[in-house]
Each structure stands twice: as structure tokens, then as C-alpha cells.
Amino acid sequence: MEAIQVDGLRKSYADFEAVREISFSVAKGEIFALLGRNGAGKSTTMEILAGFQRPDGGTVRVLGLDPVKDRAKVRKSIGIMLQEAGFFPDLTVAQTVDSWREFVPVARPRAEALELVGLTGKAGTKVRQLSGGEKRRLDLALATLGRPDLLFLDEPTTGMDPEARKATWDVVTDLAARGTTVLLTTHYLEEAQRLATTMAIMDKGAIVASGGMAETLAAQTGRVAFELPSGVEARDLPVDVTAVEGTTVVCRVPDPDVAAQTLLGWAGERGLRLRGLEVRTATLEDLFLDLASKEKA
Numbered sequence: 001m002e003a004i005q006v007d008g009l010r011k012s013y014a015d016f017e018a019v020r021e022i023s024f025s026v027a028k029g030e031i032f033a034l035l036g037r038n039g040a041g042k043s044t045t046m047e048i049l050a051g052f053q054r055p056d057g058g059t060v061r062v063l064g065l066d067p068v069k070d071r072a073k074v075r076k077s078i079g080i081m082l083q084e085a086g087f088f089p090d091l092t093v094a095q096t097v098d099s100w101r102e103f104v105p106v107a108r109p110r111a112e113a114l115e116l117v118g119l120t121g122k123a124g125t126k127v128r129q130l131s132g133g134e135k136r137r138l139d140l141a142l143a144t145l146g147r148p149d150l151l152f153l154d155e156p157t158t159g160m161d162p163e164a165r166k167a168t169w170d171v172v173t174d175l176a177a178r179g180t181t182v183l184l185t186t187h188y189l190e191e192a193q194r195l196a197t198t199m200a201i202m203d204k205g206a207i208v209a210s211g212g213m214a215e216t217l218a219a220q221t222g223r224v225a226f227e228l229p230s231g232v233e234a235r236d237l238p239v240d241v242t243a244v245e246g247t248t249v250v251c252r253v254p255d256p257d258v259a260a261q262t263l264l265g266w267a268g269e270r271g272l273r274l275r276g277l278e279v280r281t282a283t284l285e286d287l288f289l290d291l292a293s294k295e296k297a
């Protein structure tokens, strides 16, 4: 059984179609990234999966259950970190965790919950005095309080500094390694690429690309870039040039390492240097830019 199964899901707000017949599945223990620009329909999809909203059409199964009809059962097995957390600002961090623990059947001890997200030293601090990133970490502690089978993370690291973000990635990776399924939305593509094993990219309510992260990126063209040596025209180069940005030549090629070898051999024979040479396989950002330029074309 898949942890999440979505078939032909539709959702409109008045006559605006926010989600247009999307289908995807998430296997147990997988970290799945739902990506896309602002307003693509990611949060709406996540809210439907978490049982906060009713779908207009299609079927949704979460841990084999209907998140609306079986809401009580589903809630026991999921953890949710939405974009805006509803904290009581005058409670301390410890009081906040304690009050949440009362609603969670088998909750982690408070000390363990705070340790998990690196907030042990902030136990006595009032929530209103936490930084934005610390509030996100508290929210993550609350979402994982019941050791959920399935964790929904809607932009979990927004506002975090690089160190806190890295620590959060470790927490999420560790939870997944212990069998927790994670559905993640994020605008940080590096985060999605690092964490997720599978992904879907949404645009205007529809899925425009999806699949295994590694396979999808491997199928994309890589990138070779360098400074055009003086006295050389881009058309003289032994590889197809995709763009010249100022004095930087960019080549999008299936095998960037082969193209780089060809270029270095060519430059060596002529006594030229390829300054600033950069060779890399495709990133999620490349995939996003490709999708955006295809849309414009």
C-alpha cells in the first residue's frame, strides 16, 4: 500500500481552479517534494491530504484511508507543519510543547522533542520572543511529537539560517530513515534536491513534471560554462553553444564531462585557457528554468 495515493484530484475556489486533476503516489518511507511557483496549488493539495479541505473531485487516500471520512483515524498517524503556525505568543516553548503533548496519544517527552530540533536552550523563552526560524523549529517539534507515520511539511525551513536549515534537513532525513513518509513543499530547490527521492512540479494547478529525483535530473542536460578566450568567437568552439551571457559561454549538453574534455583538448592545442570553467550535471533549478522557458515559447 502507498502512503499517499492521489487520483484525478480537483479543487476550485469559487470559479478558480486551484488544483486540476492531479495524480501521484508516495511510497512508504519516501520523501516526496511537491514543487512549483507561488499559487501553483501545493498548499491546497497538502491541506486536502491532511483533511483540512474537501476535494471537489477525484480520490485521495492517506495511509489507505479517506482523509475527510476517516479524519480521526488519519489524524492519529500524521504530523503537520503548515505555513503559518497558530502558537500562543505568551506561552514559553516548554509550555507550548506540554500543552500539545496533552492532545497526542503517545507523545515524545518534552526534552526529546526540543533536543530533536535544537531548542533545548530556549525551553523557558516565550514564543513571541523566538526568531522566525526558531518558531519553524518549534513547529517541527510539535509536528513530530506523536512520531507520525506521515509528516506534512509546508515550507519547513523558511526563515532559517543556513545552520538551522542544515540541522532540519538532518532531522527530516533521520525521520525518513526510520520509516516516516514525508511530503514536503519548498521554494528552496537545493533543499528539495537534497532531501527528496521523488517529486512533482506543479504549475497553475497541474503537474508538469514528476518522477524519481535522480532519474529526472539525469535525463536533463548538464551545463558547461567558461569565459570566452579573447580573440575567439563562440562559433569557433568545438561544441554547440547554448548562450553567451556577457563574456560567459554556456553550453547545455547531455554529457557535460565529455564536452568539457573536448573543450580542454581544443584549448590546449591552441595554447588557450578556459577561465572560470564550470562543469556540472543538471540541477532542479535548471529543470525549473527549462520548464519556464518552454512555457514562454
Ligand SMILES: Nc1ncnc2c1ncn2[C@@H]1O[C@H](COP(=O)(O)OP(=O)(O)OP(=O)(O)O)[C@@H](O)[C@H]1O
Residues within 6 Å of the ligand: 013, 016, 018, 036, 037, 038, 039, 040, 041, 042, 043, 044, 045
Ligand atoms: N481559500 C481560498 N480562497 C480562494 N482562493 C484561494 C484559497 N486558497 C488558495 N487560493 C488560491 O489558490 C491558488 C493556489 O494556492 P496554494 O496556496 O495552493 O498555492 P501554493 O502552490 O501553495 O503557493 P505558495 O508557494 O505561494 O504557498 C492561489 O492562486 C491562491 O490564491
